[in-house]
Amino acid sequence: MAKPVDLALSGLSKHYGRNVAVEGVTLRIAAGELVALLGPSGCGKTTTLRMVAGLVEPSAGEILIGGMQVTKVPVHKRNIGMLFQNYALFPHLSIAQNVAFGLQMRGVGKAETAKRVADALALVQLGSFADRLPAALSGGQQQRVALARALVIEPSLLLLDEPLGALDKNLRESMQVELRQIQRRLGITAVLVTHDQEEAMTLADRIVIMRDGKLEQVGTPEEIYSQPATRFVAGFIGAANFLKGTVASRGAEGLAIALPGGGRLLLPTETQEAPLVAVRPEAIAIGPADGPLPGNGTPATVEQVVYRGQMTHLYMRLDDGEPLLAYLANRDGAAPDGAGMRVGERVMAHWPASANKVVRDN
Amino acid sequence: MSATALPQPRGIAWPGRSSYVSLAMLLPGLAFLFAFLVLPSLVLLANGFMTQHQTGEVAPPFTLANFDRLLFSPAYQRTLLLTLKVAFVTSFVTVVLAYPLAMAIAYAKPWFSRLVMVLVVAPLVVSVLVRSYGWQLLLGNSRTGVLNWLLEAVGFGVTPVKIMFTEWAVVVASVHVFLPLMVLPLATSLTRINPAVIEAARMLGAAPWRAFLRVTLPLSIPGLTAGISVVFSLTAASYITPAMLGGTRGAMLGNLLEQQVTTAYDWAMGGAIAFVMVAIALGANIGATWLIEYRQRARLRASGAR
Numbered sequence: 100m101a102k103p104v105d106l107a108l109s110g111l112s113k114h115y116g117r118n119v120a121v122e123g124v125t126l127r128i129a130a131g132e133l134v135a136l137l138g139p140s141g142c143g144k145t146t147t148l149r150m151v152a153g154l155v156e157p158s159a160g161e162i163l164i165g166g167m168q169v170t171k172v173p174v175h176k177r178n179i180g181m182l183f184q185n186y187a188l189f190p191h192l193s194i195a196q197n198v199a200f201g202l203q204m205r206g207v208g209k210a211e212t213a214k215r216v217a218d219a220l221a222l223v224q225l226g227s228f229a230d231r232l233p234a235a236l237s238g239g240q241q242q243r244v245a246l247a248r249a250l251v252i253e254p255s256l257l258l259l260d261e262p263l264g265a266l267d268k269n270l271r272e273s274m275q276v277e278l279r280q281i282q283r284r285l286g287i288t289a290v291l292v293t294h295d296q297e298e299a300m301t302l303a304d305r306i307v308i309m310r311d312g313k314l315e316q317v318g319t320p321e322e323i324y325s326q327p328a329t330r331f332v333a334g335f336i337g338a339a340n341f342l343k344g345t346v347a348s349r350g351a352e353g354l355a356i357a358l359p360g361g362g363r364l365l366l367p368t369e370t371q372e373a374p375l376v377a378v379r380p381e382a383i384a385i386g387p388a389d390g391p392l393p394g395n396g397t398p399a400t401v402e403q404v405v406y407r408g409q410m411t412h413l414y415m416r417l418d419d420g421e422p423l424l425a426y427l428a429n430r431d432g433a434a435p436d437g438a439g440m441r442v443g444e445r446v447m448a449h450w451p452a453s454a455n456k457v458v459r460d461n
Numbered sequence: 462m463s464a465t466a467l468p469q470p471r472g473i474a475w476p477g478r479s480s481y482v483s484l485a486m487l488l489p490g491l492a493f494l495f496a497f498l499v500l501p502s503l504v505l506l507a508n509g510f511m512t513q514h515q516t517g518e519v520a521p522p523f524t525l526a527n528f529d530r531l532l533f534s535p536a537y538q539r540t541l542l543l544t545l546k547v548a549f550v551t552s553f554v555t556v557v558l559a560y561p562l563a564m565a566i567a568y569a570k571p572w573f574s575r576l577v578m579v580l581v582v583a584p585l586v587v588s589v590l591v592r593s594y595g596w597q598l599l600l601g602n603s604r605t606g607v608l609n610w611l612l613e614a615v616g617f618g619v620t621p622v623k624i625m626f627t628e629w630a631v632v633v634a635s636v637h638v639f640l641p642l643m644v645l646p647l648a649t650s651l652t653r654i655n656p657a658v659i660e661a662a663r664m665l666g667a668a669p670w671r672a673f674l675r676v677t678l679p680l681s682i683p684g685l686t687a688g689i690s691v692v693f694s695l696t697a698a699s700y701i702t703p704a705m706l707g708g709t710r711g712a713m714l715g716n717l718l719e720q721q722v723t724t725a726y727d728w729a730m731g732g733a734i735a736f737v738m739v740a741i742a743l744g745a746n747i748g749a750t751w752l753i754e755y756r757q758r759a760r761l762r763a764s765g766a767r
């Protein structure tokens with residue numbers, strides 16, 4: 100396998116007339132790293148990936164692969180492997196001929212081609228399918244052929260545009276594991292586009308959150324989840340309750356914030372104004388309404404109780420009309436935390452101070 | 462393989478009781494076609510196997526003499542071969558011209574694609590007769606021919622192009638007439654190709670022309686064969702174009718047929734010529750279909766033997 104290389108994007112932009120698809124994306128991806136581009140539909144993930152591939156010409160900015168300028172290099176000279184959402188196998192060629200295609204384009208000899216094709220098909224466990232036409236394979240098998248076809252040319256980069264989007268949930272999860280193992284084993288640098296946050300969490304070393312063509316936040320899955328930088332990220336990855344109040348007092352241990360619904364927060368920050376705070380639903384615990392007001396908590400009224408197996412989702416309303424959502428864990432055998440909760444009941448929701456995440460409001 | 466298979470003709474079910482009404486509605490049309498197309502065609506074809514008598518009658522004894530003369534006597538044979546040559550060259554030239562046009566229709570920006578479409582289809586609304594007159598004016602062998610006048614003006618010598626009243630004038634005009642019939646099925650075939658498949662070829666290291674040869678071309682074969690069989694058989698069957706532009710050197714089977722029937726009063730020979738013309742048209746269609754199936758069989762055999 101070729102030595103893994105790094106990928107650097109600098110100020111990468113794509114405009115379609117007045118339409119801005121991608122704007123000023125600057126990003127460095129280390130050799131052997133798998134980075135996921137994640138974001139809502141139309142945020143520019145595919146366009147970014149296609150600029151790296153050479154299928155879309157950037158309006159501005161630069162692309163460097165292994166330190167080499169490739170911004171002006173045509174597609175067929177970039178040596179990049181790509182998986183498409185609809186597999187894009189050659190329908191008129193057998194599986195073996197599909198995998199051999201890239202080697203033939205490189206003028207590799209017959210004997211070596213046959214050997215490398217066999218190796219690549221063995222890698223994706225499809226050796227016995229070599230003589231079939233793509234139409235005779237299932238979606239998952241076709242995508243594995245596409246993976247073998249992309250990897251056999253020993254590309255410097257692997258690009259994946261929602262490669263598992265057309266597969267059902269179980270197959271998608273097992274393919275995620277397989278994809279991850281192969282990428283690790285070969286140590287190939289990879290960029291994955293997805294709008295499935297679980298897929299991004301499962302596969303990626305780092306996640307890039309995109310919004311309206313721009314980078315919103317870059318970090319490991321844990322960083323993105325536990326330290327979201329903005330309201331958008333906190334709401335996009337997992338669920339979040341957003342709370343905003345007014346400064347009640349400043350003390351040695353931080354800022355005390357009074358919430359309009361009667362609750363309060365304690366923040367160890369030094370800001371002038373009361374910031375926006377995100378609290379994950381699973382951080383919230385429920386106590387009796389007549390207890391004392393906790394350091395971080397608020398009285399609320401239960402609106403809906405949804406039993407979901409591992410969790411009970413508790414939908415509440417604060418006294419100022421804002422919603423509050425809690426996920427209560429259901430440990431098998433023990434009485435569930437959410438047991439006996441009735442609609443209309445008054446409760447006291449509370450959480451540890453460490454669950455308060457200060458986010459930028461945008 | 463779905464991408465290369467022609468649409469299969471659906472079996473025509475024998476009408477049940479409920480469809481007697483629709484059968485009755487079909488009847489007048491069918492009767493008309495039978496009386497004025499099928500029957501006369503069969504009579505004409507049968508004539509080919511009979512003898513033209515001095516009395517003007519076409520009657521038994523049955524004979525293959527007409528076909529023998531058509532296929533082996535030098536003058537007739539020349540016309541037959543010329544017909545095949547014109548049809549072949551016309552098909553070839555239309556294929557070469559049609560691909561870029563079809564690709565523009567299939568892949569270009571919508572406004573450009575529509576413009577090309579209109580330009581390609583436009584000649585179809587002008588009658589063959591008018592178009593042939595147009596080509597007479599353009600290709601005239603003297604200074605009055607527009608092309609020669611133009612070339613002379615730019616300094617190519619006196620009347621450099623002398624193709625009027627040869628088969629080449631017929632080819633030029635036929636290409637003009639039949640180009641849309643090649644472009645349209647090709648464009649349809651091209652739009653059915655998943656663009657990601659071509660992008661995949663490019664990403665795997667294929668320069669644009671190699672991606673075309675290895676992926677686009679094979680996947681557009683259904684449209685290509687449809688276009689070739691139509692253009693080939695229509696060119697081989699043409700009458701007005703060679704009559705107006707071919708002269709005696711460029712006369713084709715259609716003109717020979719006319720001459721046999723109206724001048725030589727040899728209806729037996731006319732029948733034989735008609736028979737051969739029908740055979741060429743059928744041959745072009747069957748040959749094209751067979752070619753696709755042959756490719757598929759060969760591919761399956763090749764992959765089975767690997």
Ligand SMILES: Nc1ncnc2c1ncn2[C@@H]1O[C@H](COP(=O)(O)OP(=O)(O)OP(=O)(O)O)[C@@H](O)[C@H]1O
Binds near residue numbers: 142294
């Ligand atoms: N060829 C094009 N012409 C004009 N606008 C385009 C073109 N391609 C993409 N866009 C626009 O650029 C923006 C980004 O598109 P892109 O396909 O990159 O989004 P995406 O993040 O991949 O979305 P999805 O999750 O739906 O695939 C969209 O607003 C889209 O409409």
Ligand SMILES: [Mg+2]
Binds near residue numbers: 144145146
């Ligand atoms: Mg996309």
